[in-house]
Amino acid sequence: MTSLGEKVLDLATRRGFLWQSFEIYGGVAGFYDLGPLGSLLKRNIVELWRKLFVKKHQEMVVEIETPVITPAVVFRASGHEEHFTDYAVQCTKCGRLYRADHLVQEALGIEAEGLTAEELSKLIRDHGIRCPACGGELGEVKKFLLLFTTHIGPYSPENLAYLRPEAAQGMFVNFKRVYELMRRKLPLGIAQVGRVARNEISPRQGPVRLREFTIMEIEFFYDPENPRADDYLQSLGSYRIRILTAEQRGRGEEKPIEVTPLEAYREGIVVSPWLSYWMAIASMFLELLGVPQSRMYFEEKMPSELAHYSKQTFDQIVLTDRFGKLEVSGHAYRHSYDLERHAKFSGADLYAIRQLAEPKEVKKLVVRVDKKRVLELFKDRARDVFRALASVSSEELANLVRSSTTPTISVGGVEIPRDVVKVEEAVERIHVEKFIPHVVEPSFGAERLLYIALEYAYSEDSDGRVVLRLPPYLAPIKAAVLPLLSREPMLSIAREVLKSLFEAGIESYLDASGSIGRRYARADEIGVPFAITIDHETLESRTVTIRDRDSRRQVRVPVDDVVRVLKLCVYEGRNLFELGYPPLNS
């Protein structure tokens, strides 16, 4: 018995949605090509994401594009160079592979995380740790960096670079510039759609575990003391999301709870209000891709499963036939981790500014040096004195003056009269303060969504015909133009209709080959939602029929209305049968 998933992948390959890359050279695991229909479908999925996450939040979310090739320092700062690795050790006898740090940790009961390959190898040798399965001797510990490595320009160690494993860092390093562009307003979302690459050790699951794929990501920056999420959470009304918490998972429970995003935040289930908000949008997004609520939920990562940058993460899980529980998006609370790290590594000021409700009064010491007197007193040596004074902070200088009991103070080996330096106390009124914004990140894998859209759209009618019930806005091809008989004048009228569709930018094709039933079936199989048939009545009344894929019912529409009707039904979500056109009795 062929499973649903197998049928979907077979259809997807046969009809040109996707196939394995580099086929003529035998194929390479972890890479997939998108065919003509796959490209169109993916574009529609990305566009739907853009509509929900960016366009509907234009007041605060903007999209950018940054390079895939990234200098190593960026991933040193982000922690990927350190954490995006696995230490593996292999048994020389039975060939079993182990995570070296886990093995050492278990065998010796010590914290092994963060040790180098050499240190781990030494521990294994010194303590005589052997293969837990067969007792064989273990080989050298090898490090697997899951980042793809390259070099920028001519080879040299200094220009080491990586292909990005996530788009996020492109947003973090650009935070300040975009923040300025958005006139220093928070919350601020920076969105990006782009290719990322991860050198997976052993990708197995076809198009859902790829070494290179498209990510759709938002880094959403906000002020943790004033998130300003209330209106957004309220606007979701009674919309509920399903969550399986880490606590539930710890107890072995499998049934997600259903809560509104507002409740989820207020009850502390989701620790960031914005994380909760974007999870709701993600849930709606998947519904629009054809996945019912009952087939998805958010699974909280256990503390031990959290990525190095995350304080809390939820994976959005969709139940699939082919791949079981499939993670389609990750929702991470990255708090201030990334900006702090980039501030530290780059030296850049990545702070946001917060207006204080009330100006704060801060006592401050103001240190003044009487430059004229220094010149008079030291003449040629004044230059050295200024240098000495500049070598210490004004705070230290103030302390020196205040604690001094002699008429002179010693600064950098120079004796300076105390009264050259005047220390005054001033009160400064502070109106703003600096802080590192917190970040939540909803992040989607486009190819997984593409697979899911296909699996959820796939259906077989009682007569065995395959129908891809993609919503019209997702369908790669919107209309098929079919002359009932492949002769004139039906053919010419069909070409005329097709041309008007092309000019309106509606993806469509003409099919005059084979019986009309066969042509409907061909169109159904790739999810064409509307079939336009030029029949005998067309010749008399210049009307055509438009057939709805899912019900196979038809309405009769004037040739000149076809483009308008399709636009309404494809892009405006209107129902073909509620536009006032007469139905065809079949």
Place this chain on the structure above:
RNA sequence: GCGGCGGUCGUCUAGCCUGGUCUAGGACGCCGGCCUUCCAAGCCGGAGAUCCCGGGUUCAAAUCCCGGCCGCCGCACCA
């Protein structure tokens, strides 16, 4: 990365064990024609296969042997 199984037209598959008659057969799909007044009809014709790749054994390899690649399953891995 380890172990098991597998890889033949676009798809599914016959042939492999027992090497030759395989210039690789079939079905579906595709293309052209005939026919056809709305749901994979019929008839005729046609295109389409580096038998995964490389090496070996042999007079002779899709077939046997070795290595590699790819896929599936199990183990491991999956920030």
